[in-house]
Amino acid sequence: ESLVQRYLDGDPAVALSTQLDYDGPTVRIRYSTLAPSAGMSGEFFGALFDRLEADTDGKIVIDPYYSSSLADTQAGGFESVRSGLTDIGTCYMQFNPSGFDLQFGIQLPGIVSQADAGLLVYEEAYAEYFKENYERREVYLAHLGLGAPNQIYSKEPLASLEDFEGQRAWANGDVASRTLTALGMEPTNVNMSDFYPAFQTGVFDVAPFHDLGAVVFRLPDIADYRTGVDLWGNPNENCMNIDFWEGLDPAVQEYLYHWFQVWGMAYTQSLMVEGGDYVRENVLAEQGINFVELSDEDQAEIDAVLTQLVDDWAAERDADGQPGSELIAMMRDRYEHYNAMTADERFQKVLDEPVPGLVNGF
């Protein structure tokens, strides 16, 4: 079993290095998320929050509110947390992209293929490049998460750039549109509530999704093929209310600062990496998905397109006076470093010590 699974199962040998040294009243934390309570995500959050409660002798308790039921978690995500409607909540930059630019660098295709290794890169980059801009929304970061790279789900087998040409593909956001356009497809945006019927009836024929998401969103009911090209991965940020954080006992702050990163890593490893591996190996084929294999030449052609895309993106930022190339170089370098570790080593690293600098004073 993996370390993250043992941690979620409550194995005392897999534990945070930080101990909670706190005797005050129980800290109850409202957490508002768009994730549903059922299925894999519900199981994950249940195990994670139980483990926190057990490790802190019931001194820190998370009250989750799923499916955006307590507050808006999308366009109003930052505002719900800023105002204190919830203590922590999903504050995704992809739902609020205005004012974010450099931070979308983490989403670019072709840099990260192992999401959990990418997460460690994202945390370092956040501390160095993104924090100030993120905190302009008058919240602090609780933790980051990183989705697995999106793959191409389609109704027809697509095995090359020629096959991609002219395909109408669902696109949401700037990086998605750029990537699909670069690959020769026609980005098509429909309202999220129309996503499913639009894919079913052929308003678009290609939906880029990561593997776990493909199962959760029932793509195999519609799509028949999956082309494995690691495209962009969606970053998932959770933020916290400033007054909530400042009002905590310093010992609770210290513990939570560390535990939040364990949360982010556990989320990314357990759901995105292991969950994705699981459905790829056990579920997708059974649900009727055929895996399209790319020849080496086709793969190389696609890689070249993606590399060019990243270089262009960086050059645009450089011209704009932002450290675009510097960020890309840093991310590539750090990704190589973290990707050389095993998943368990990465989880152990997070258990041992948090990345510093995500919140002032830590």
Added chain:
Amino acid sequence: MIDPTLIGYGTFIVLVALILIGVPIAWAISGVSFGALFLIYGIGPTISQFYTTAFSSAGEFLFSAVPLFIFAGQLISKARIGEDLFDTMHKWFGRLPGGLLVSTVSASAAFGAVTGVSAAAVGTMAKVAMPEMIRYKYDVKMSAGAIACASTIAIMLPPSLLLILYGLQTETSISKLFIAGIVPGLMMAFVFSAYNVIRCSLKPELGPPGPRFSWRERLVSLGKLSPVVIIFGVVIGGLYNGFFTPGESAAVCAFSVLVYALVTRRVKLKEIIEAAYDAVSLSAMVFAILIAMTVFSRVLIATRVTSDLVDLISSAGLNSYVVFALFILLLLVLAMFLDALGMILLTLPFMFPVMMGLGFDPIWFGIVLVLMSEVGLITPPVGMNIFILSKSLPSVPTIQMFQGAWPYVALCIGLVILFTIFPQLVLWLPNSM
């Protein structure tokens, strides 16, 4: 601080009192939600809840179906397309007891294949069918009940926003849910029609049979159906061929009706503006309630009322069917206050795991839950479909419309019982695919 659960129960009592004394629904819900949120959170988060909810509810593109379908419905009425439609229906089925009521139910079901938003269906049918039934001297209560209730079929038949939502929240196959909705949706149409035929047979003055028409007259009248056939063909054909999405179908429908009416010179500019004015004034009511109700459902979440009740029911060690029956009861109570969307969001996270633990089928439960949430649209004190109808037809008191809707509530509960005894009715079609 006051116990949030207590605040939760308090909101129900105060809300009923305010609605009963005649405070407009939207303002009653707003006032009560404000009180509860303020007691729980203080002023800052309360402001934020109202503002973010208002901004995102108002900005939900899908809800543009409401003004646009209502606009289309008004135009269909003003261009006398609806009159032609019902004239034909009358010639063919007018001899049947309640023939026009059955026509209305069938038209609503057909309209349901286009839209997943019930408010849009009722807004359209109110203008198309209601004046015609009054013209043919049908009982007002019966007619209103049929329109308000048959429009709920739109949610059961694909495409259905609620079934999509249910599928995403529970990781249940949406395709299977869509297919599973077909038989219950058609059964609703059948049961609703049968109810009307039986009532009107017993009491013919409710739906007086018209004169007999010759086959020649009947066949000639079919020609008048052409605009409906063309418009419906454009919308449904485009929808199922992937030219546009369900959310976009309202705009396509409104636009094609407008073009048709202008090309055939069936409407004057003044009438177009009147149609738009009606869409505007009806939408104001709908959106004020919608925003207030979304805030209210979040109030209920914050007070944990539903989760506590579900815990109470599920931890009592009862027989699984007793638990289910109690859930239905709880849903009926919530149906009084919430719209279909709010009900699903409010109950699903708590009820679904319990139901699955008791061994019920997820697809079957999805259909039953959607059926129950449809009931919410036609029960007092907050019944959105009744309100829309009532605004379109100010001469009939709201209370009479609710009276006309009661039998349908009973029929829906009857269907839930039927589907519980014979779950194959729901599951046979999706499982045989």
Added chain:
Amino acid sequence: MLWFIEKTAYALGVIGGIALLLPMCLVVIFDIGSRLLLGSGLPWAVDAGSVMMVSFVFAILPWSLVRGSHIRMDILYIMAGHRFRIVADFIAILGAATFFGLIGWGAINTIPRYLRIGTGSPNVSIPYWPFAALILFVCALSLVILVLQIFGRMKKPEQILHD
């Protein structure tokens, strides 16, 4: 003052609301056309549809207050005496005032943040602040209408009911 308020509400709700219906249709039609004829949809269509809906919903609200077009359960209300109606109307106005007051206050809080961050729609970043400003204007106008209704300077819903 009274005349001005009514005309403003009318202009916003009736002229503005009606005028928005056609572009709301056309954006969708153009998007569909672009998809079918040119291959890809209009990148701004979803965002434009959404902000037009926000504008539409808020533009029509003040006029609906003037017209008293918000639905109520009128059983007791119709049967009850004058004094009862005054109480019910007063509570109704308070309820409406919470709705517009809180949303308007939210807009006041939010506009500076929208401006500072440049908050806008998700795909093509249509700035949100003008729409929040519209919401603020609508809420302020609605509150004035409610105040006028309390002091009897404008028709109360009761009178409209019996018109």
